Amino acid sequence: MRRIDGATDHVVVIGAGLAGLSATLHLLGSGRRVTLLEQADTPGGRAGQQSFDGNAVDTGASVLTMPELLEEAFAAVGEPLAKNLRLTRLDPAYRARFADGSSLALRTDGDAMEAEIRAFAGAREAAGYRALRRWLSELYAVQKDRFIGTNFDSPADLARPELVKLAALGGFGRLGPRIGRYLRDERVRRLFSFQALYAGLDPARAIGAYGVIAYMDTVGGVYYPEGGMGEIGRAMTGAAARAGADVRFGTEAAWLERVNSRVRAVRTRSGERIACDAVVLATELSSAYRLIGARPRRPLPLRYSPSAVVLHGRTTAKWDLGHHTIFFGDAWERTFAEIIRDGKLMSDPSLLVTRPTATDPGLAGRGGEIVSVLAPAPNTQRGPIDWDRVRGPYREELFRTLEARGLTGFGDEFSVDETITPADWAARGLGAGTPFSLAHTFAQTGPFRPANLVRAAGNVVLAGSGTTPGVGIPPVLISGRLAAERITGR
Numbered sequence: 001m002r003r004i005d006g007a008t009d010h011v012v013v014i015g016a017g018l019a020g021l022s023a024t025l026h027l028l029g030s031g032r033r034v035t036l037l038e039q040a041d042t043p044g045g046r047a048g049q050q051s052f053d054g055n056a057v058d059t060g061a062s063v064l065t066m067p068e069l070l071e072e073a074f075a076a077v078g079e080p081l082a083k084n085l086r087l088t089r090l091d092p093a094y095r096a097r098f099a100d101g102s103s104l105a106l107r108t109d110g111d112a113m114e115a116e117i118r119a120f121a122g123a124r125e126a127a128g129y130r131a132l133r134r135w136l137s138e139l140y141a142v143q144k145d146r147f148i149g150t151n152f153d154s155p156a157d158l159a160r161p162e163l164v165k166l167a168a169l170g171g172f173g174r175l176g177p178r179i180g181r182y183l184r185d186e187r188v189r190r191l192f193s194f195q196a197l198y199a200g201l202d203p204a205r206a207i208g209a210y211g212v213i214a215y216m217d218t219v220g221g222v223y224y225p226e227g228g229m230g231e232i233g234r235a236m237t238g239a240a241a242r243a244g245a246d247v248r249f250g251t252e253a254a255w256l257e258r259v260n261s262r263v264r265a266v267r268t269r270s271g272e273r274i275a276c277d278a279v280v281l282a283t284e285l286s287s288a289y290r291l292i293g294a295r296p297r298r299p300l301p302l303r304y305s306p307s308a309v310v311l312h313g314r315t316t317a318k319w320d321l322g323h324h325t326i327f328f329g330d331a332w333e334r335t336f337a338e339i340i341r342d343g344k345l346m347s348d349p350s351l352l353v354t355r356p357t358a359t360d361p362g363l364a365g366r367g368g369e370i371v372s373v374l375a376p377a378p379n380t381q382r383g384p385i386d387w388d389r390v391r392g393p394y395r396e397e398l399f400r401t402l403e404a405r406g407l408t409g410f411g412d413e414f415s416v417d418e419t420i421t422p423a424d425w426a427a428r429g430l431g432a433g434t435p436f437s438l439a440h441t442f443a444q445t446g447p448f449r450p451a452n453l454v455r456a457a458g459n460v461v462l463a464g465s466g467t468t469p470g471v472g473i474p475p476v477l478i479s480g481r482l483a484a485e486r487i488t489g490r
Contacts, residue, residue: 001151001490004278004459008487009033012266012276014253014291017045018473019463020282021236022073022480027280028243029076030488035274036237036245037266039252042230043237046435046465047473049230052417054365057312058229059418060435062354062372063324065216066474067223073236073477077243084235086226088359093222095322097405098187099330099348105322106191108221121185132182132192135169136215142166143212148469151482152447166209175211176204190328192218194350197376198472200305200439202336207442216474224323224359232473256291261458278459280483285438285450285466286431294456302450304379304432305439305471306339307422311373311395314364317413320406321371323358327351327405339376343383345394349401351375371414373398380422380433387423395419437465445470452483461486 011027013020016038027034042048046060064087071081081087091112092105104120107113110133118126146162170178176193183189193203195213225231241247252269256279266274281288285302289295296302329335329348338344352374357364364370375398378385399411426433438444449470452462463483465471470479 001485002153002453003486003489004453004461006262006459007277008459010035010276011278011280011487012037012274013280013282014266015045015282015464016040016043016233016237016247016249017282017464017476018047018233018236019465019476019480019483020045020280021233021240022477023280023282023463023483024240024245024480025073025076025236025243026481026484027487028240028245029078030484032488034240034245035276036240036247037251037253037268037274038247038249041249042233043249044230044233047229047232049228052312052314055314055370055417056228056230056363056365057370057372057417058354058356059312059420061229061473062356063217064223064225064229064232064473065220069474069477070232073480074239077239079239079242084239085231087223088226090222090224090323090359092322093217094191094324094326096187096191096326096328098328099405102187104187104191106218108217108219110219113218117188121188125183125185125188128182128184129188132179133219135178135182136192136211136219138169139166139171139209139211140215140219142169142171143209147209147446148212148475149478149482151452151485152468155447157447169208171207171209173208174204175206175208178208178211179203186332187328190332194326197306197336198436199470200303200340200436201441202340204333204336206440210440213472222324224356226360228356228360228363253291256293256457256460258457261456263457263459278461278487279457280461280463280487282463282480282483284429284431285462285464287429288462288464288466292454292457292460294454296450297455298450300443302431303439303441303444304381305434305436306382307377307379307425307432307434307436309375309377309394309398309422310420311398311414311416312370312418312420313372313414313416314368314370315414316368317409319408319410321353321355321358323355325353325355327353327402335376339378340382343378345377345383345385345390346375349375349398351398351401353402373402377422380426382432383422385422387421391419391421431466437471440470452479453486
């Protein structure tokens, strides 16, 4: 594994999202002095939180899996996870409601889920689930250390025994058809394939290796931290400060002072000069390259994941909602074609509705329920939609959709605090107006994803969802560790 050359005593980390915080903790654990800069007033980045009239609303990621990666980051500075976060395992992880009126709970305990599927779709489907669970577990075991959790220096690094095992498991075939080998009921298949959308992919077209995302959700388990998802960033920041990090919020990096290919200091927007030996850029990929003054060298343009329209609000109504409820439309395959390839809004929406107060009522400072609705949508490159014009009518359409699917009176009972569209994500500096960064196409996976080492700046390392290993809370936590290893060694 290549490391940056020269002194690395003082590292400036730019960006206090989960990737930057992970890098900070791992660097501190290796004895480095760290200055952490964040332009916002609070940590968390895309797993942040905002207050709306006393309600603590998670404005980014709402699904936490693989908490052992958080445990690893806290352990780097000698602190136990339990001291910093109180996690609840969600059971069920999701509730699925289908267009035909049926519903199914997704449980991560194998026996419990087998019983659910047997009651829902019969003994043959339950047996298929058991076989699928074994396959997903084998996929994860093969990939977790050598593909997901490792730094690649070149595509040649793929040539290892695990690659043969992955191929033998069907990791380079198509995910949708592979799941279809185990499950015949199209509704049940959706519960184990919709996760590909997190990686910006149509399940029918994604390679089988991305079954690891379904493993994280459906086998590893889904968790929620007391106080909301924003508590993760706050807890990591606290641990970093106690370990000696100089944490500065409201501080924007303006440019990097370089001598030849080596950064000597970070200049802030206020004019401060922070001398350093190395830099970790845990920012949006385009922002990172703007600070460096370079562009990634790639034969093909970067391809971004689909985006989302998100409604955050409150209600006093008592609908039949779990913590996470997925309302599946009938036109499943057409949905992916519309948002990924055609750049159109879903004609038959599938929606994720999150009610965190089902687990943590204290988030609602004035009582009632906090509810968020996420509707996948084209990114701004694929679908040049006039969101100023469409925002209101599309919100009303989503209300009607949820009312038709059992949430009676949703449009009248749901008070909207914020509506976020792809145009809003773009205005916040997110490439192609998507919070899900680069799609995990084969050409943007593993050693083919934008590297975390930068040729133009010999002592700069990247972290975050735009670099290796990719999108989601587990990958960005890993990306922080991988960035730290480029500085400290394994």
